[in-house]
Structure formats: structure tokens, C-alpha cells
Amino acid sequence: xxxxxxxxxxxxxxxxxxxxxxxxxxxxxxxxxxxxxxxxxxxxxxxxxxxxxxxxxxxxxxxxxxxxxxxxxxxxxxxxxxxxxxxxxxxxxxxxxxxxxxxxxxxxxxxxxxxxxxxxxxxxxxxxxxxxxxxxxxxxxxxxxxxxxxxxxxxxxxxxxxxxxxxxxxxxxxxxxxxxxxxxxxxxxxxxxxxxxxxxxxxxxxxxxxxxxxxxxxxxxxxxxxxxxxxxxxxxxxxxxxxxxxxxxxxxxxxxxxxxxxxxxxxxxxxxxxxxxxxxxxxxxxxxxxxxxxxxxxxxxxxxxxxxxxxxxxxxxxxxxxxxxxxxxxxxxxxxxxxxxxxxxxxxxxxxxxxxxxxxxxxxxxxxxxxxxxxxxxxxxxxxxxxxxxxxxxxxxxxxxxxxxxxxxxxxxxxxxxxxxxxxxxxxxxxxxxxxxxxxxxxxxxxxxxxxxxxxxxxxxxxxxxxxxxxxxxxxxxxxxxxxxxxxxxxxxxxxxxxxxxxxxxxxxxxxxxxxxxxxxxxxxxxxxxxxxxxxxxxxxxxxxxxxxxxxxxxxxxxxxxxxxxxxxxxxxxxxx
Amino acid sequence: xxxxxxxxxxxxxxxxxxxxxxxxxxxxxxxxxxxxxxxxxxxxxxxxxxxxxxxxxxxxxxxxxxxxxxxxxxxxxxxxxxxxxxxxxxxxxxxxxxxxxxxxxxxxxxxxxxxxxxxxxxxxxxxxxxxxxxxxxxxxxxxxxxxxxxxxxxxxxxxxxxxxxxxxxxxxxxxxxxxxxxxxxxxxxxxx
Numbered sequence: 021x022x023x024x025x026x027x028x029x030x031x032x033x034x035x036x037x038x039x040x041x042x043x044x045x046x047x048x049x050x051x052x053x054x055x056x057x058x059x060x061x062x063x064x065x066x067x068x069x070x071x072x073x074x075x076x077x078x079x080x081x082x083x084x085x086x087x088x089x090x091x092x093x094x095x096x097x098x099x100x101x102x103x104x105x106x107x108x109x110x111x112x113x114x115x116x117x118x119x120x121x122x123x124x125x126x127x128x129x130x131x132x133x134x135x136x137x138x139x140x141x142x143x144x145x146x147x148x149x150x151x152x153x154x155x156x157x158x159x160x161x162x163x164x165x166x167x168x169x170x171x172x173x174x175x176x177x178x179x180x181x182x183x184x185x186x187x188x189x190x191x192x193x194x195x196x197x198x199x200x201x202x203x204x205x206x207x208x209x210x211x212x213x214x215x216x217x218x219x220x221x222x223x224x225x226x227x228x229x230x231x232x233x234x235x236x237x238x239x240x241x242x243x244x245x246x247x248x249x250x251x252x253x254x255x256x257x258x259x260x261x262x263x264x265x266x267x268x269x270x271x272x273x274x275x276x277x278x279x280x281x282x283x284x285x286x287x288x289x290x291x292x293x294x295x296x297x298x299x300x301x302x303x304x305x306x307x308x309x310x311x312x313x314x315x316x317x318x319x320x321x322x323x324x325x326x327x328x329x330x331x332x333x334x335x336x337x338x339x340x341x342x343x344x345x346x347x348x349x350x351x352x353x354x355x356x357x358x359x360x361x362x363x364x365x366x367x368x369x370x371x372x373x374x375x376x377x378x379x380x381x382x383x384x385x386x387x388x389x390x391x392x393x394x395x396x397x398x399x400x401x402x403x404x405x406x407x408x409x410x411x412x413x414x415x416x417x418x419x420x421x422x423x424x425x426x427x428x429x430x431x432x433x434x435x436x437x438x439x440x441x442x443x444x445x446x447x448x449x450x451x452x453x454x455x456x457x458x459x460x461x462x463x464x465x466x467x468x469x470x471x472x473x474x475x476x477x478x479x480x481x482x483x484x485x486x487x488x489x490x491x492x493x494x495x496x497x498x499x500x501x502x503x504x505x506x507x508x509x510x511x512x513x514x515x516x517x518x519x520x521x522x523x524x525x526x527x528x529x530x531x532x533x534x535x536x537x538x539x540x541x542x543x544x545x546x547x548x549x550x551x552x553x554x555x556x557x558x559x560x561x562x563x564x565x566x567x568x569x570x571x572x573x574x575x576x577x578x579x580x581x582x583x584x585x586x587x588x589x590x591x592x593x594x595x596x597x
Numbered sequence: 598x599x600x601x602x603x604x605x606x607x608x609x610x611x612x613x614x615x616x617x618x619x620x621x622x623x624x625x626x627x628x629x630x631x632x633x634x635x636x637x638x639x640x641x642x643x644x645x646x647x648x649x650x651x652x653x654x655x656x657x658x659x660x661x662x663x664x665x666x667x668x669x670x671x672x673x674x675x676x677x678x679x680x681x682x683x684x685x686x687x688x689x690x691x692x693x694x695x696x697x698x699x700x701x702x703x704x705x706x707x708x709x710x711x712x713x714x715x716x717x718x719x720x721x722x723x724x725x726x727x728x729x730x731x732x733x734x735x736x737x738x739x740x741x742x743x744x745x746x747x748x749x750x751x752x753x754x755x756x757x758x759x760x761x762x763x764x765x766x767x768x769x770x771x772x773x774x775x776x777x778x779x780x781x782x783x784x785x786x787x788x789x
Contacts (some may be wrong), residue, residue, distance in 0.1 A: 023623060023625065024625075025621045025625055025631065025633075027635075045758070050637055051637060053637075054637075101621060130637070131634065153632075181661055182634060182659075182661060185634060185635050185636070185637055186630045186632055186633060186634040186635070186660035186661075187617075187618075187621055187631075187632065187633040187634075187635070187660075188633075188657075188660065189625055189630065189631065257659070257660075260658045260659040260660065261658075261659050263658040263659075264658040264659050264663075327661075329659070329661065329663040329664070329701070330658070330659050330663045330666075331663035331664055331665065331666070339668045342663060342664065342665035342666065343665055343687055344665030344683045344684070344685065344686075344687070345682050345683050345685065345687075345721055345722075346683060347664075347680070347682070347683040348679055348680075348682065348711070348717065350676055350679050350680040350711065351676070351700055351702050351703055351709070351710065351711075351766055352645075352682075352700065352702055352706035352708070353608065353643075353645040353676070353677075353700035353701075354645055354700070354701060355609065355642040355643050355644035356642060356643045356644075356701050358610075358643065359641060383642060386642065389701070390701065390702075390705055390707070391701075404641045464637065479609075517728070554704065554705065557701060557705075559643050559701070559704075561704070562699050562703075563704070573731075573740045574698075
């Protein structure tokens, strides 16, 4: 068998491929994005980027009803968006197997919260599998399709940053060509009206009970008996930390995080002197195990916050410290907008104009940080437009003259459109700036409905943002390259002063996809050392040895700095680096 | 080879991932179990980035290295060497590129770049090698070769022959960069 090193996310895509999946629909989100990117490379599967996770999951569910094996992948907060179809599809069941991959992000590496997605499995009443390695990512994906079809239920596979973004050795197998299942009209199963739903809920409860019973003998719920002094119940990445920290302990590894194998847990508890639950996040296992009447230690020893580590477990359970140097107090290195980023110009202007900025999710959230410091709020995908509207409804038109919402192109498609319709419908006079950098940048440059390419990299129809905004009833639309600082400033002033809903489309491609000639700029003798160029927060500009310099290896030649220098001291250098 | 834990730290955009991908490939080909853990998403935008590489003749458990468990730290930047030093075993080794990249709080004057990093590391770390990999890469004509210079230095610590490394480089980087990267590797490998 061929072995290779795969990222957990690549292994999940490979598992879908080998399982004979036909349709994949997702919205990008760190740490889940590479699953769908990898899936798109297999010719045998139809793979698409949807505008948001709700759309994506509904596409997958539709494909399942039509008899296909289908997949939808998202980050934890994406599952909030897709929760509506999830909860009812859980009643309906599937036809062809349907799997949702959700990737949590403890430690907030690239997210706005640390929510524990296991609760979705419990509240929707669907099984959830949790792999611990890249190999298991592939294997569990295949098992998920078997379970989905055997129990007629959607299955969630849950990972986190450390599973999705770690590489490990995986054995590859061939794809099983799975034929489409027959499609039969069945309104009792697929039309979710009250009369049907009541009956379906009974059916769902029955299959969940069967699943809970069968979980006791499911091979991925595995007991590894060692010393009987200490038993640990764990899953996912927690299993790896436990094996490293407590090699002598007996372990019950839960490959299925929900429903729990209660008999297996009770038997395991009986055999060990002391029982622990080690789980990152909420006491999800612990609370259920305590409800079984078992004595177990968990969150009194561990936090619900952040990531765990092997040494943290050694310390908490064994009281053993691993010797190491103290981490010295080092200045932080927050991420920042790249050299040449179009967003930098927008936030420079908004900062100068002292606007209250209702922000959104994307690279441009970095506009909140100094020196640009041009963001007041960021909540969730699409929240910029709606929160700005709420501010206006609370404090009136005059307040709205100082407020702008900023939202990226992909985020606007995701869930900004409905907010804009809401503004128009409810008489808002505010201003929305769509930061159209022609790509979904933060997650690693995925295409979206306006880029003219699809997930497979093929030419696709491009949705025209201006036309879409106009169709939402907006009469005042301006399109401007924000690097034209004067014109952009004039447009922002005019739009915010206007007592009517206005949209500005700030259009300039991401600096990482359309490269500048990369002739670096340099600061000449006319420099008065005033530091104005520092206010754009470019990573290439700094004060060194008492004077301003541009680091040539970091400058990308965008020239924005030349427009903020009052003395004309910044020039393109002659040499191409 | 006993179990080996390597931490590769730097600033987003410096190319820390290439080293780990090459390392993982070689380790697997030589029959070791190997796991690598990476950073994607927001932190890649000029933030502090860290890649964990773990190799074992047995089985690697967690994909991430705990504080105090790294045998070797390869730092692409001085401040990042300083930031991650608590991950090193007391007897561990460090390879540090002397390049300094000021983070935004330093650029804005809200924080100071520590002046005594070199002194601190020389005093507290068992074995530390400083190298100006940026100057070497510039000499070779491409600043982007910094990562391969450092990889060359790290390679001496690992049980793979130079030929294995050069083959891995040839099969991983784009054809037009193969010669550059081989030369960069050589400079790192022979660095004293």
C-alpha cells in the first residue's frame, strides 16, 4: 500500500474520495479550508464553494436525498450558520450518506471564539466521530459514510486545528465507486411539516438509541488497558496528549464523541481505581459520565479555555513539572496587513476621518490594530452591516453620519446581502464599504461568486457586485480604488454626509494575487523624519538609527507611502530586487 | 536515532513550512514515524509562526511539542528565538538566524526590541549557533533562500545523508530554484 504524509485536512478529503463521495459543497474557514481545496483536485467528485455554510450544507443534503454520497466542510462558527438545516435534516435522515466536517479552533488561532462543536451533535441528535491522527481522519471519514447509510442519519466528523493542520503518515487505498442510490419521492421523510416532523422525531429518537447501544461495540471506541490505578477517558487530540503524558494509564479512547457508549464507560470505570476525563473545551463527556452516577475527575483539574499539552496533563495529574527556561517577556508580534494590501488605504482614510467603523470577518479585521486603529466592532460574518444599522436605529441619522460598515467581497456574499436589504427596507441612511479585493483572502485565496472561477479553477460566471447592490435598492453606489487616497476620501465624506443609504465598493485586488512590479521604494534625503509614513502601518517601513527606512526585502512596491509623505521624500529605487 | 523534537520558528512569510515539509518526507522515507504541526490562517499574515516536527523510531503521539521538550529549535529571526526558548530542553541546541524583523508594536514605539537576545541565549542555552542566513542568501542572489540555508545547518544534526537532503530538495522546490536551494543548503551545511 502506498504511504504518504498528509495534512489531517488532506486525509479527510482523501477519505471522502476513497469512500466514493460524489458531491462536496463548503465555505472556506480556518482550520477547515484545505479539505475542500484537496477534494477539488479529484476529478471524480463535484466540488464547489458555496456563498455560506448554510447553502453548502443544504446542497450536500439535497445531493444525499438524490442518492449521492455528499460532504460539507466548515469551521466551528460556520456550523452555527448551517445549524438550521442541520437540526431538521437530523429528523429526515439521508438517502446517500451525508457527512459534515466541523473543525474547532481551541486557542483561537484564527477564530473569534473557542466554541465546542460537540454540543451540536447532542442537541441535533446526530452521531459525531472524532479522529486523532491523519490516518484516522481518512479511516473515520469512510466509516462515517457507512454509518450514515446504515443508520439513515447525517454524521458529523469533528476535528480541531491540531488535527486538521498536522501532517502524519497515511496509507492510501483505492476509491470505491459507489453507485447513486435510487431516488424516491417520500414526503413523510423529506417534507418537514409539523405532522411529519412529529413522527420523524420519534424515528430519530429510536435510531439514536440504537446508535448509543451499538456504540458499545463499535471498534473505534477502544479500551487500552494498562495499569488499573488510573483510567482516562478521552478523544481526538486529547488522546495523543494523554498517551504521551500518562503512558502507564489505561485509556478509553472514544472515536465516537456522541452518542456515548455508556456500558463500555461503566465497565471501564469499574476496572480502574481512579477515573479521569481529559477533554479540551467544555465538560461534554464529564457531565454525561457524572450523570451516569460515576465518580470522575475532570474540569476541577483542567481549564475549559485554550489548548492542552502533554506537559500540562503531567502537571495536573502527576504533579510533575518539565524543566525548561522561563519564557522571557518578548514584545508581541501580532499579524498585520501585508505590504501592498488594499485594505491599508481604506483604514488609513477611515482613521483620518475618525469614523466609527463596524467591522467584519476577514484579513481586514486587522484594521482594528494600531496604527490604523480603524475598527470599533467585529462580531461575526455579515455582522458589520447589521450592527451599523442597529447603531443608526439606536442613535439616529446624525450618529449614522459618522458610522461606516466595512465588509469583504466574500463576506458580503456570505451574509452581507441580507443585511443590506434590511437597511434599505427599514429606511437606513448609513454607509457600507465593500472591500472588494477580488478573492477570499484570509483563508488562503479561494475563489468566490465574483472572481469568475469556481472551486475547480474553471471559468465560472462572475456575479457583479454593483448590480447586486443596485438590486437591493441602493441608489448611491461608488466604485473606487482606495489607493487613490484623495478621491476615496472625498467619496467617503460625501457618502456619509448623505442622508440616504450609500454603498462604496473599494476595489483593488489582494496584493498576494496581483503582484506589483516589486521595485522597492526608498526614502531620500528630503525626509524630515516626521513619521507620517509610519501611520499606514506598513511592515516594510520603520525608524532605524533615528531615521526612516524602507526594508527592500519587505517592500512590495505598492507606493501607498509616497501618497502620505508631505515632502515627496519617497521614491522608487532604481534596482529591481 | 532516539525520538527527536524540532521546533521551527519565525515570522509569517519567511518560508518556515518548506523546511518541515522536506524533513517530514525524508523521515518517512527512512522509516521513521513523523508528525508535523503548522500554522495557517490569520497568524500567517506577518505574525509569529511555529512549526513542530516530531520523529520517532516508534510511534509519535501528539503532533505538538510541549514546553521543555524540543531537542532543537531553528529560529528564522532573533525575537522569535527569544520568544520560543522555553520550548527547548535544558540540553537542547539552537540555530538562530541573526536577522531582526521589528514587530509593529516596536515600529510604533509601543515596545522595544530586546537588545540583549544574543547575550541571553549564549548564557542560557547549552549550544547556540548564530548565523547571518540573510547575508548568505543575498550573496547567493535570492533573499528567499534563507530557509534552505537554515535547513542545511539543521541537517547536520539529523541521521540523513547530504545526498538524501539534496534529492529531497530537488524533488520539492520548483525546477528553476533547485540550483539556488542546493547552493543555499551547502552553505548552511558547511557553516562553522
